[in-house]
Amino acid sequence: xxxVFTGNLSHTMILAGPKKEVEALIGNLMGxxxxxxxxxxxxxxKWSQESSALYFGKIEDGSGNxxxxxxxxxxxxxxxxxxxxxxxxxxxSTSDSEAGAVVASAPQTTDRIQDEIAQKVTIVxxxxxxxxxxxxxxxxxxxxxxxxxxxxxxxxxxxxxxxxFLRHHYYGDWxxxxxxxxxxxxxxxxxxxxxxxxxxxxxxxxxxxxxxxNIPRQYLENKKESGMRFKISGKAGEEIFTVPPIYIKAIxxxxxxxxxxxxxxxxxxxxxxLKEEKPDIRTPAERYDGAFQAxxxxxxxxxxxxxxxxxxxxxxxxVAPDAxxxxxxxxxxxxxxxxxxxxxxxxNMLQTSKDAKxxxxxxxxxxVLAVRGISPYMGESESDYKARQxxxxxxxxxxxxxxxxxx
Numbered sequence: 019x020x021x022v023f024t025g026n027l028s029h030t031m032i033l034a035g036p037k038k039e040v041e042a043l044i045g046n047l048m049g050x051x052x053x054x055x056x057x058x059x060x061x062x063x064k065w066s067q068e069s070s071a072l073y074f075g076k077i078e079d080g081s082g083n084x085x086x087x088x089x090x091x092x093x094x095x096x097x098x099x100x101x102x103x104x105x106x107x108x109x110x111s112t113s114d115s116e117a118g119a120v121v122a123s124a125p126q127t128t129d130r131i132q133d134e135i136a137q138k139v140t141i142v143x144x145x146x147x148x149x150x151x152x153x154x155x156x157x158x159x160x161x162x163x164x165x166x167x168x169x170x171x172x173x174x175x176x177x178x179x180x181x182x183f184l185r186h187h188y189y190g191d192w193x194x195x196x197x198x199x200x201x202x203x204x205x206x207x208x209x210x211x212x213x214x215x216x217x218x219x220x221x222x223x224x225x226x227x228x229x230x231x232n233i234p235r236q237y238l239e240n241k242k243e244s245g246m247r248f249k250i251s252g253k254a255g256e257e258i259f260t261v262p263p264i265y266i267k268a269i270x271x272x273x274x275x276x277x278x279x280x281x282x283x284x285x286x287x288x289x290x291x292l293k294e295e296k297p298d299i300r301t302p303a304e305r306y307d308g309a310f311q312a313x314x315x316x317x318x319x320x321x322x323x324x325x326x327x328x329x330x331x332x333x334x335x336x337v338a339p340d341a342x343x344x345x346x347x348x349x350x351x352x353x354x355x356x357x358x359x360x361x362x363x364x365x366n367m368l369q370t371s372k373d374a375k376x377x378x379x380x381x382x383x384x385x386v387l388a389v390r391g392i393s394p395y396m397g398e399s400e401s402d403y404k405a406r407q408x409x410x411x412x413x414x415x416x417x418x419x420x421x422x423x424x425x
């Protein structure tokens with residue numbers, strides 16, 4: 019058995035045991051197998067994975083055992099040589115039992131880290147939606163992204179829903195992520211959640227897209243030893259992300275598994291041939307507002323993209339036909355106005371008074387005009403266009419306040 023204990027200084031550790039187990043433990047901590055390369059630091063090894071690195075001094079005997087001591091900083095290796103008393107020390111043969119005895123009273127690092135992650139999972143019960151929401155902490159990554167796993171366990175015993183929640187920040191054009199595949203080539207169920215312009219400079223904008231990847235618990239069970247590696251793709255780009263195995267194990271330990279259901283054979287129904295859609299747990303008001311926000315943000319981004327492509331053509335830069343298709347503002351408005359109309363009619367039928375129905379209709383008209391108004395007027399200046407967009411949104415907000423007062 020490989021055992022490990024940590025020093026008082028940050029990012030330091032000692033591992034002792036069979037060589038293969040020591041190497042596997044380091045790989046598990048960092049999420050994947052590691053590449054080993056010699057450095058010019060007096061025989062020190064650098065174990066690296068993308069932008070992460072751990073620097074170790076190594077003592078290895080001839081019987082397959084290894085002892086490593088290390089730090090996240092290459093500059094501190096000499097200090098740890100002295101701290102742990104390994105300076106100028108020669109390899110010494112150590113049996114598995116002796117190596118375990120050296121650190122038998124110390125906790126295993128993987129278990130400790132797993133427990134720490136599990137303890138950071140937030141649990142909130144919603145007495146109105148009748149479910150308990152579990153949300154894990156951010157999983158470390160090097161993609162300027164927030165990645166976590168969350169789940170909803172329903173009071174009525176329905177199957178618990180699991181989702182990899184991902185918010186990715188990047189510069190350039192909107193990517194409009196729409197598909198996801200794992201490293202086995204299997205397609206993953208991707209849900210678009212939000213788009214946001216975080217900030218803009220004179221030349222570039224920092225954009226943010228939020229998506230969810232819906233997965234069953236068994237998928238996570240299958241990935242808890244290897245980790246989850248997947249790629250999301252859109253019209254203008256793609257990105258690869260990884261969820262370490264230790265994070266998946268922690269999440270699974272924090273969320274109780276569903277109990278097996280007892281089903282009477284008299285009640286068994288034929289398996290439906292069509293794929294069953296997952297229930298939409300949003301309220302009618304949230305679905306109606308979500309349709310408007312999606313139309314405003316996505317069609318607004320489409321207009322910005324069309325302006326960028328037009329400027330490129332004016333400078334003599336060729337733009338691919340499929341890229342131009344992504345910047346079709348009229349098509350975007352037609353699609354999302356249609357979705358808005360559907361949600362408006364459903365929501366309006368639930369209103370119990372004439373005043374509420376009239377106020378909601380006024381808001382719907384204002385939102386339709388706001389989405390249609392994304393198209394610029396002939397000869398309209400940029401400042402006038404921006405002022406008109408702000409005004410259209412303010413009108414829609416005012417109409418919504420009037421509806422809330424009337425309902």
